[in-house]
């Protein structure tokens with residue numbers, strides 16, 4: 001223990017329980033840290049994306065999944081608990097956030113999950129040396145319009161290296177003026193909106209959490225334009 005108290009962090013573990021109509025259920029515990037950084041808290045988008053993963057859990061087994069801007073990492077951790085090979089990432093400039101990604105893995109006894117610093121829009125050795133990917137995740141990564149293109153540049157780079165991969169992302173509507181459409185067009189990518197009711201996420205309470213509340217959250221799947229595929 002640090003006698004000055006300077007290194008002590010205040011952590012609260014939140015439990016999310018995913019269920020379906022069968023008897024199957026899965027509880028994931030993730031740490032929230034009292035800290036001004038956005039990545040230290042679970043956002044409504046994360047619960048919705050995790051619910052989408054839960055409803056597609058059979059597809060995740062043995063797939064390689066990378067989460068961008070993972071923060072507390074609820075979706076990535078759920079994917080790992082469902083049998084995916086997972087890499088979690090957040091900005092290389094937020095070491096405390098990366099430390100919290102590792103804490104999320106520890107809380108779920110996930111020893112094989114890799115945690116990396118990947119900053120959107122930057123080419124780094126860790127980005128270039130990533131293994132083959134099947135699914136890229138991003139929960140609430142479109143929250144600051146000046147970063148939208150950096151997020152999509154990283155996604156476009158990864159999809160060009162993995163042309164069959166998909167970017168599964170949730171977006172919280174904060175302003176009717178924001179749009180990623182022109183950027184998708186510029187980077188030659190397609191977007192399909194997935195209706196929340198199609199995977200049981202059209203509820204204000206999800207996985208035992210009231211986080212979704214009345215927020216307007218959208219689920220999208222982004223891919224390369226098919227004419228780029230061979």
Ligand SMILES: C[S@@+](CC[C@H](N)C(=O)[O-])C[C@H]1O[C@@H](n2cnc3c(N)ncnc32)[C@H](O)[C@@H]1O
Pocket residue numbers: 038039040041042043044045046068069070071072073090091092094097118119120138139140141143147
């Ligand atoms: C609104 S939080 C969402 C966190 C988490 N995905 C969730 O939904 O609970 C945005 C996340 O993006 C990360 N982030 C912000 N700027 C970034 C950048 N330039 N590169 C990579 N990650 C970044 C933050 O550290 C934070 O974890």
